[in-house]
Amino acid sequence: xxxxxxxxxxxxxxxxxxxxxxxxxxxxxxxxxxxxxxxxxxxxxxxxxxxxxxxxxxxxxxxxxxxxxxxxxxxxxxxxxxxxxxxxxxxxxxxxxxxxxxxxxxxxxxxxxxxxxxxxxxxxxxxxxxxxxxxxxxxxxxxxxxxxxxxxxxxxxxxxxxxxxxxxxxxxxxxxxxxxxxxxxxxxxxxxxxxxxxxxxxxxxxxxxxxxxxxxxxxxxxxxxxxxxxxxxxxxxxxxxxxxxxxxxxxxxxxxxxxxxxxxxxxxxxxxxxxxxxxxxxxxxxxxxxxxxxxxxxxxxxxxxxxxxxxxxxxxxxxxxxxxxxxxxxxxxxxxxxxxxxxxxxxxxxxxxxxxxxxxxxxxxxxxxxxxxxxxxxxxxxxxxxxxxxxxxxxxxxxxxxxxxxxxxxxxxxxxxxxxxxxxxxxxxxxxxxxxxxxxxxxxxxxxxxxxxxxxxxxxxxxxxxxxxxxxxxxxxxxxxxxxxxxxxxxxxxxxxxxxxxxxxxxxxxxxxxxxxxxxxxxxxxxxxxxxxxxxxxxxxxxxxxxxxxxxxxxxxxxxxxxxxxxxxxxxxxxxxxxxxxxxxxxxxxxxxxxxxxx
Numbered sequence: 001x002x003x004x005x006x007x008x009x010x011x012x013x014x015x016x017x018x019x020x021x022x023x024x025x026x027x028x029x030x031x032x033x034x035x036x037x038x039x040x041x042x043x044x045x046x047x048x049x050x051x052x053x054x055x056x057x058x059x060x061x062x063x064x065x066x067x068x069x070x071x072x073x074x075x076x077x078x079x080x081x082x083x084x085x086x087x088x089x090x091x092x093x094x095x096x097x098x099x100x101x102x103x104x105x106x107x108x109x110x111x112x113x114x115x116x117x118x119x120x121x122x123x124x125x126x127x128x129x130x131x132x133x134x135x136x137x138x139x140x141x142x143x144x145x146x147x148x149x150x151x152x153x154x155x156x157x158x159x160x161x162x163x164x165x166x167x168x169x170x171x172x173x174x175x176x177x178x179x180x181x182x183x184x185x186x187x188x189x190x191x192x193x194x195x196x197x198x199x200x201x202x203x204x205x206x207x208x209x210x211x212x213x214x215x216x217x218x219x220x221x222x223x224x225x226x227x228x229x230x231x232x233x234x235x236x237x238x239x240x241x242x243x244x245x246x247x248x249x250x251x252x253x254x255x256x257x258x259x260x261x262x263x264x265x266x267x268x269x270x271x272x273x274x275x276x277x278x279x280x281x282x283x284x285x286x287x288x289x290x291x292x293x294x295x296x297x298x299x300x301x302x303x304x305x306x307x308x309x310x311x312x313x314x315x316x317x318x319x320x321x322x323x324x325x326x327x328x329x330x331x332x333x334x335x336x337x338x339x340x341x342x343x344x345x346x347x348x349x350x351x352x353x354x355x356x357x358x359x360x361x362x363x364x365x366x367x368x369x370x371x372x373x374x375x376x377x378x379x380x381x382x383x384x385x386x387x388x389x390x391x392x393x394x395x396x397x398x399x400x401x402x403x404x405x406x407x408x409x410x411x412x413x414x415x416x417x418x419x420x421x422x423x424x425x426x427x428x429x430x431x432x433x434x435x436x437x438x439x440x441x442x443x444x445x446x447x448x449x450x451x452x453x454x455x456x457x458x459x460x461x462x463x464x465x466x467x468x469x470x471x472x473x474x475x476x477x478x479x480x481x482x483x484x485x486x487x488x489x490x491x492x493x494x495x496x497x498x499x500x501x502x503x504x505x506x507x508x509x510x511x512x513x514x515x516x517x518x519x520x521x522x523x524x525x526x527x528x529x530x531x532x533x534x535x536x537x538x539x540x541x542x543x544x545x546x547x548x549x550x551x552x553x554x555x556x557x558x559x560x561x562x563x564x565x566x567x568x569x570x571x572x573x574x575x576x577x578x579x580x581x582x583x584x585x586x587x588x589x590x591x592x593x594x595x596x597x598x599x
Contacts, residue, residue, distance in 0.1 A: 004312040005054065005118040006305065008046060009556060010357055011111055018540050019364050021107050027375040030105055038108055044088075045112035049119035053081070057120045060259030061427050067251045071203060072261045078126060078204030085127035086156025091134070099138055099146065100154050107367040110301055114360065117305035121431050122259025124305075126159065128298055129199050132291045133160025133211045137230065140279035140287045148236055149209055159205040162291060163194040163212045163231070163265065171444055173285060174222040178214040178267065180229060180275055190214055190231055190275040191268035193249070196438070200263030201233065201248040207241060208233040211291070212267070212275060213284050220282065228284035229275035231267060245273035256430025293389070295439050296396035297366055303435040304359040307403035310410035310428045311352040317414055317423070318345050339413070348409040350566040353559075354534070355406040358567060359399035361533035366395045386461035387468070390453045391529065393445035398526035400435035401442055407432050446518035449525065451511070455504055462500060469493050469532045476539050481561075485568050489535055492528045492572055495579040499524065502583065516590045517582060524578040531572045538564040 015021045016035065024030045056077050065074045085091050094109045095101025116124035134153045137145050152158040169175040178192025192214060194200075201208055212231045219225030234241035249264040267273045279287055318340035325334055326341060339345050369388040373381055411418035411425040418425040436442045454462045469489065476486035503521065507514045541560035549557065 004316060005049065005309045006115055006312070007308075008042070010360070011042065011114075013540070013556070013560075014357075014361055014364050014537075015107070015111060017544065018361065018536055019107065019368050021105065021368065024105050024107070024368070024371050024375070029103060029375050030371070032103065033105070041104070041108060042111060042115075045115050048084075048088075049115040052084075053116060053123050054119040056123060056259075058421075058424065058427065060120065060122045061256075061431075064253075064258040065202060065251060065261040067248070067261075070248060072201045072248060072251055072263065074202040074204045074261065075259060076204075077123065078202065078259075081123055082126055082130075082156035082159070082205055084156070086154060091127045091131050091156055092154040094131075095134070095138060095154075099150055105367075106370040107364055110297070110363055110367040113298065114301055114305045114308070114363075117302040118309045120259070121302055121306055122257055124302065125257075125260050126199055126204065127156065129162070130156070130158070130160035132295050132298070133162060133209060135294065136211055136228070136278060136287060136291050139290065140228070141230070145230055145276060145278065149230065149232075152207070153209060157205060158207040158209050158232075159199050159202065161197055161200050161208060161210045162288070162295065163197050163200065163210045164288065165194060165196045167193065167195050171441065173213065173226065176213060176215065176226065178212065180214040180216045180227060180277075182216065187274040187276055188214075188216065188229060189268060189271065190229060190273040191271075193264065193266045195264045196252065197263045197265055198438075199260055200265050202261055206234075208246075210246070210265070211278070211288070213288060214275065216281055223285050225282055226284040226288075227281050228278040228287045230278060231273065231275040235274050245270050255433060256427065257434050292439060293392050294370075296392055296445075297363060297370075299435050299439045300359065300396040300399040301363050303399040303403035303432055304356055304363060306428055306432040306435075307352065307359070307399070307406040307410075308356045310407040310425060310432075311349070311356050313424055313428070314352060314410035314413040315340075315349060317417075318349060345413060347566075347570075348413055350563060351570070352406045352409055353563050354567040354571065355399070355402045357537070357563065358530040358534050359395075359403070361537060362391070362395050362529055363399070365533065366391050383464055386457070387464050389456070390449075390461040390465055393449040393453060393522060394526045394529050396440070397436065397442045397445040397522055398530060400432075401523075402526075403432050403435065404429075442522065443519050446520075446522035447515050450503060450518040450521045451507070451515055454500055455507070459504065465529075466493065466497065469528065472532055472535045472539070476535050479539065479542050482535070482538055482542055485535060485538065485564065488568050488572060489528070489531050492531060492575045495575050496524055496528045499579050499582045513585065513587050513590050516587065520578055520582055524575055524582065527572055527575050527578070531568060534564045534567050 022035050025033050060075050063075060065072050089102055092101040093104040094106050097103055113128060130153050134150055137149055153160055164173065166176050166178065180188040180190055182188055190212065210231045212229045213226050214229055215225045216227050231246065232244055233246045235244040245268055247266040247269055249266050252262045254262060319338055321339045322336040323339050325337055366388055369384045372384040373388060376384060407429050411429050414423055414425050417423050473486045473490050476482040503514050537560055541557040545557045
């Protein structure tokens with residue numbers, strides 16, 4: 001199997017030349033790190049990804065978890081991997097020294113997670129889920145909760161999960177029914193059920209720690225009455241771990257991403273499920289959304305990673321597969337050529353590269369904003385928080401939606417072989433399909449972006465983003481070769497501004513009509529955001545070409561310019577149609593009746 005899953009050179013380019021991650025080391029919090037330590041971490045992650053995770057990529061798909069005697073059995077490598085993730089510090093990497101972390105920038109964690117997910121997404125999610133759950137306990141939990149749960153979670157001995165979804169509620173969290181009954185001690189009695197819980201039960205760890213949304217008896221109606229609880233499968237006592245009345249009702253059989261179980265959990269069937277309140281009562285949704293936003297970036301990152309593995313598999317195949325001759329060839333006795341010499345294959349490969357590297361660039365940009373939120377003060381801190389909030393729906397949904405198309409092209413390049421399990425493309429295609437669904441569907445991201453993010457705090461986040469893009473345009477305009485692309489982005493940005501002003505200005509009049517096409521608005525915003533990242537990459541590459549680099553480096557930078565050109569000519573140009581549709585007010589989907597869909 002081809003072992004090229006991602007480009008280390010591209011990661012170095014984005015981190016060191018575009019994002020300039022070393023700048024973060026000037027802050028006291030990150031001052032123990034430098035480029036050398038980052039490279040050592042990336043080297044180690046690279047080796048783990050290729051040599052330890054990737055060999056089980058296909059096997060974990062063919063031997064998925066088994067629900068047996070009320071428990072979930074997973075591949076034996078899960079326990080080995082969780083142990084290694086704990087001992088190697090991968091789970092706690094971005095936490096502070098005070099609670100056992102390494103104070104590693106989120107940006108570097110994003111890069112390592114990208115490599116792990118490209119190698120084997122099913123395996124990669126186990127420690128990522130634990131990191132997210134531990135983050136909630138570390139940020140909002142009491143000292144007792146932190147001391148009880150964080151050390152074993154960081155060690156990879158206990159799995160963390162996020163338990164939100166219920167059978168009747170789905171994404172409508174206002175309608176959850178899980179209840180928390182107060183007691184005279186430090187715990188609540190939890191009663192209810194949750195579905196689609198990633199890694200909600202398995203034998204690859206010694207315990208499962210669920211972060212559960214529930215409503216305390218007598219709480220306000222709707223989302224304002226939601227609280228957050230730590231609900232372990234086995235609860236710690238002075239005498240050791242005892243069963244906490246958390247039952248696994250079953251697992252879901254999935255299209256892809258089969259190496260990690262998705263479970264149906266039942267809490268309190270026997271009236272003895274103890275839950276421990278995190279933070280204040282009725283603030284659970286606010287707390288959970290902190291983890292949710294981080295998780296959404298992880299989802300986008302994983303989608304970009306899977307698309308990366310697909311791209312490099314397709315590239316390798318296209319370089320080796322002989323078929324046909326150039327269209328201009330007249331002599332049929334000439335030898336066949338590698339399919340990469342055919343123009344449409346090049347188009348599909350450029351599409352894949354544009355999506356993968358553009359998405360990763362945006363994800364690393366968002367990750368740097370997250371790091372700056374941690375170390376900046378006052379107004380600057382607020383600006384980075386607003387930019388991160390605004391861009392999170394795009395960073396989650398664009399790689400997820402476009403990653404599917406990118407991976408589909410990877411399969412297409414393989415032809416009939418791509419549809420067979422002899423090659424990894426069909427599994428990659430199945431694995432990536434979950435990403436526009438979990439942790440908030442694309443529709444939810446669109447509603448969040450248009451209905452809330454561009455309007456929050458009197459709409460100050462959107463102008464901050466516009467200023468970032470305008471600066472990139474101004475810098476690119478200094479280069480004669482890039483100036484035409486700067487002007488193209490200016491056109492896309494202008495269209496986005498006009499559409500945003502129009503939609504926000506009338507949203508109070510008919511919110512249903514405005515939000516009906518919010519997914520299209522999200523798509524338009526995504527095109528502009530990724531074009532912004534490609535212009536940043538192009539400006540960096542163009543400057544590097546002026547320093548007389550080596551032949552190999554020249555080829556790399558020229559490849560960047562070529563991919564930029566592809567994205568602007570083939571992808572960014574789609575903004576015209578999206579802006580046109582978003583300017584129309586016929587309410588087609590709002591005003592159509594149910595009867596219109598009947599035979």
